[in-house]
Amino acid sequence: MLEKQSNLKAWLYLLPAMALLLVFTFYPLFNAFYLAFLRNYSYLNRTAEGYTLFGNFIDVVQDVNFKTAMKNTSIIVFVSVPISVMVALFISVALNSIKKLQGMFQTIFFLPYVTNAIAIGMAFAFIFHQDYGLFNMFLGIFGIDPVNWVGLGASWSTAMFALLVYTVWGGLAFKIMVFLAGLQNIDKQYYDAARVDSTPKWRVFSRITVPLLSPMIAYITITSFIGAFKAYRTIIGMFGPTLRPPGTLSKDSLITIVGLVYDSLSQADAVGKISQAAAASIILFLITLSFTGVQMMISKKRIHY
């Protein structure tokens, strides 16, 4: 009897959160699934011509931008995530080993996290400016001529390079914070023991630090991959709503899968576009889900808790 009462109370406490989740998460989620299977759904009239199993998905795949979006998303995911995780790991280990000014550097590295992504994107677009950008100035030191990274008519590869630099940098703050917390939890005696046993520095890193930090590394890697699959804000921040350097063709666009979703949504008045957006987001969901599933399976074998 007592147990039942407290159970009831627990549900009561959960009610506000559940209500919000129901309205803003579960309803849209199920609605998206529902929309993705409607044939020629019209957003204006709220009418559809029955159901279709693959029709909307075929529309997504046949979209002129689909291949570009898949290519861009894959590059962002598979290039930026490994690099940013590794860079963050090295910076955290370095930060953790210094004593003076550690707090100051921690703050500096954490600043990007509390700064607006769009604002930083614009700042980065300026850093990569052909004439005034810091990056070209830096290259100038080595006698390299100014490169048109993201300006009028810039090529896809230079724009992608700039975007990747920004993505890596933008993701560092949170990763460093998590890694630092993890590093500070590692018992100092392991390092003393390693020292007494004359362990070379790189071996301390690879055989002690990395394995003992593996739960954090797995967590960061998985969440970063999920985040990278959803990349969109960074591109808007850097290139604006066209998602490409000015004066370039749509094949040079930096559009991602989320970009496809927004693209379809922006044409919501046209018949079937809402369903196409829903289908695109389900494709993204399935890719992310299966990828994360595989990752979890791998990390289960490798992580030491």
Place this chain on the structure above:
Amino acid sequence: MEIRLENITKIFVQKDKSEVVAVKSLDITIPTGKLVGLLGPSGCGKSTTLYMIAGLLKPNGGRIFFGEEDVTDTAPEDRGIGLVFQNYALYPHMTVRQNIMFPLENIKVPKPEALVRAQEMANLVGIGELMDRKPKELSGGQQQRVAIARALVKKPRVLLLDEPLSNLDARLRLQTREEIKRIQRETGITTIFVTHDQEEAMSISDEIVLMDFGEKRQVGIPQYVYDYPENLFSAKFLGTPPINIFEGEIKTKKVILDGKAIGITKGTNQKIVIGIRPEGFVLDEKGTFELVVDMVETISRDTSLIIIDPTRENETFRAIVDSKHRIKPGDVLKVSIKTDKLFVFNFETGELIK
């Protein structure tokens, strides 16, 4: 190899910039091939001393010698030491074998040889069949042995153990301390261990170094230190149950307790602290003291008597007598005092008066 500390001082600077002297002008010589216990209460500087010998802490003054070699400025990895940490510091993600082999891999011992040496060392400490387990699958005592094996596998010149038994339960502690003694004898390695447990130190050490407030108080064979304490601290720290302390005085070379002469001394007339070991009381028809028994505890062959202290109000002290005497609470006993269990200390300095 002999280890010599000369005038070693260690000062820690606190967060508020105040200084704490952890070890003060310490001179110790640890003879070759011996098992030496650094013994003292918490905060006496014994672990600090151990870590200075290991090289993980740097002394603020003084020199440390391994044999003839001055190692004061030598990095820990170059000192040739094996160190067993208080909580063992076994790498949790490695198996026992990987843990023991780790120091060998660092110095690039070929793998086949490393495997053989790791197995030999594991056999020596008695965990030869647990090589594929992870540390968390082992009991505390087993982990302890893995840590010792890991420390010994690279054949160090010195083995250092920080509170080696403090994380074990009482029964395992007894067993492990014999084990440490055996391993030390079989390898013949100069071993220093730190402990706050006087029984532990006395039972396995060839020699003990008694420390208090960062200073050495007495050095010697455990039983010798027990029998001939040089100061009140040594007398109080060694022995269970602890020594009984009374106030008394010296009058014309006689030790006076509660108005009665109980011994003779070379000291001049002064106020003194008298220490009498619990086993120093003898039931004697012609005894000088008449004492009232408050409580009786019989533990196997000994009887521990809680006796009402005639010199102080509401105080008791403890005497140990053979359990063949049948004594009840409330009995009045005639007691004399064995002079070799009686120690006299200066009231101010606590130094022994002979």
